[in-house]
Amino acid sequence: MMLAVKDLVCGYRPGVPVVGPLSFQVEKGEVVCLVGPNGIGKTTLFKTVLGLLKPLGGSIWVQGRDSREYSAKEFAKVVAYVPQGHIPPFPYAVRDVVVMGRNPTMHELSSPRREDFEKAEEMLALMGISHLADRDYTEISGGERQMVMIARALAQDTNLLVMDEPTSHLDYGNENRVLGQVKKLAGLGYTIIMITHVPGHAFLCADKVLAVGRDGFFAEGSPDAVLTEETLSTLYGVDIQLSEVALRRDQRHVKVCVPITI
């Protein structure tokens, strides 16, 4: 088991829980989507699982070990975080950004060596962005930045990837290219947990869905079991109809969400 969360209560101040108590598990190789409306505490839950916030109650187990026992460096050796691709204050080269992912495996006072740069190149190639290696990270597009963030997480050499809305602020093409990479990584055996604002993404790539809603609503299960028309409509407060589309390429069927706003 990669991750086990038991009776976890999250929040910024003691006595003021934002979300929880909730429990769930993530098995090795699973792709898990966390869905729910704005302001419900998805990010708070994420930050708590990542150790950036102290839990108000309950416990988090990463690879069978209580997460409180991990140092920052040890944690970064088993969990890689993919933030939203924001812009740093200085124009670092893409190669230099990706090689930062090697930090947990390096000695405290050393700089990256040749093998660290080789690893970075390898991950850039895996994400299909080798041509960006010498560009400034501040000058590339939002979609490319997201790919760089994923490459950096891969350079950490962990099995578990935690992604914070990897497709937000991206145009339609980039959104689906990033999603395609997520599926590709899942195929390579990575365990992925991601927040998504688009429930349809869960049908496209998730093995499991965690749905967080108002009034303590929490559901865990396969996308088909959790994301019913009724649950989706309650979660987001708009009528949502599900439909199945038969893909022309192969015989698969894909579920899509259609919001009924008129």
Place this chain on the structure above:
Amino acid sequence: MVQQRSRRTDRTKMLLLILLPIAVFLVAISIGRYPVSIDSLWDALVSQLTGAEMDTGELALIRVRLPRNLMAMLVGAALSLSGAVYQGLFRNPVVSPDLLGASNGASFGAALAILVGSRAATIQLSAFLGGIAAVVLVAAMNALVSKRSNSIVNLILCGMLVSSLFSALVSFIKFVADTDTKLPAITFWLMGSLSSTLLSDLYVFWLFLPACIILLLVRWKVNILSLGDEEARMLGVNVRLYRWLIIGCATLLTSLSVSVSGNIGWIGLVVPHFARMVVGSNYGKLLPASMLIGSAFLLLVDTVARMLITVEIPLGIITAIIGAPFFFFLLLRSKRGFVS
């Protein structure tokens, strides 16, 4: 291929950057009221070491010009290094090493010592302790404010508070100081000068050295720290440890610099940007480059200060006159502006 070529240009750049302060030094040491050739510098050094008799020119060289030039390089390197790491640590390109009040604290220490009529050595010590005290105060206030949320904004705000507090205290000392003797001494001291540097003052090198070495050792980590606390932590960096290590070293360097040379602004802000133009943003190269450029720059400024007119011009005035237009040039040149 491309990478090999860029690595070769990188090496050439570093070599040129190492030669830069040496070249400026050779020029600076040979010009002045007693112009000397490089040969006589060698003779003077030999006489100093062997204890042989020296003529007036040699004495001026060894006792006055050499320590002054070396101190200029030391202070220039220290302020530029501190400025560069602060810009990364505080994720802000317009930050300078006085952000957490080290300079104003040191100024207060010096002004107080001058007010009570201390000797030069006591003024130095008082300035140094003032700078350290200001940042310790900031750290203590930050600890009280940041019990739960450990945000860097709190730290910057505490720095601003303490900085302006000490600035007000300096004004108060100037206000009560004797206008014929003490006030001019304080004012001149605060504007920055290396004219009274003695050979014996160079002992501070041994305090500069460990702080510089530590900052150079952790230089690659500054890249990661500049992405923000949360990201740095998720990349396995012990943020709190590195933050205070860096603040400690930068405070030591800044307080020492102010204590031996007074308040010299702009260097810590401008030199790192100049270095970025030459070697790029990666702190692995940026920190050594900032030190080399900073040492050459302050030596150049100090040479101008003693050569331009018959009286010494305070260094702070010249660095500001050069620094402000240069910063404007950077603003014009930058593609996205500084604060985007």
